Amino acid sequence: MEAPIIDIQSISKIYTMGEEKVHAVKDISVQIHRNEYVAIMGPSGSGKSTLMNILGCLDTPTSGTYTLNGTLVSDMVDDELAEIRNKEIGFIFQTFNLLPRYSTLKNVELPLVYAGISNAARREKAEKALRNVGLGDRMGHKPNELSGGQRQRVAIARALVNDPSILLADEPTGNLDTKTGDDVMRMFEELWEKGNTIIVVTHEPDIAAHAHRVLRVRDGLIESDTINEHRVSIPKKHEEAVEAEPAL
DSSP states (O other), rough: OOOOOOOEEEEEEEEETTEEEEEEEEEEEEEEOOTTTEEEOOTTTHHHHHHHHTTTTTOOOSSSEEETTTOOOOOOOOHHHHHHHHHHEEEEEOOOOOOSSSOHHHHHHHHHHHHOOOHHHHHHHHHHHHHHHOOOOTTTTTTGSSHHHHHHHHHHHHHHTTOOEEEEETTTTTSSSSHHHHHHHHHHHHHHTTOOEEEEEESSSSHHHHSEEEOOOOOOEEEEEETTTTTOOOOOOHHHHHOOOOOO
């Protein structure tokens, strides 16, 4: 069997707040394989955000090991983490995290700038990524000239432009209405069908219902790790209907 793309063994994270020590994550071990579609669920304060930050190489564990796509990342320093993050992980956030003064195209190009890709090559890759999410005609627009759904599509294009090993989405529909959220989840379905590994962090059961596997986190521990036998699949839109609709 192919080695897991994510392999965390006995990781813990302890924060020191004054004289108090907070055990945000407690001795968690889990493996995620390539082309899995996983939801991480848990209430506020459960440890799911800390776990997400460790998985996304935004933070390091206090103890334990984390191997990402064959590379031991748990002992890396900040510069090393930034490099592996840009190469291996595409992030999608609830608040989009787009730069307001930059055009759609420039926002999508950013990970390629950090990767040292030439001007011509990054423009070509960014244009392709935007066309792939249906925004080929919005490349010169700034974020405030787009709908919420279109901004999230830009964020998805930016997350995918470096061909990352993992797509990590934190509450990706939190700022979207139901219809637009469904369109984003449909896009995740299509990305998974193309072979992407997707991890969605959410507290919403209806979002987790789209994943094939659900990890439930509580009190810093994985409470359950189950295969979702009744997952929700959103039917694809007719191609003409997508083209006729300017916004998500």
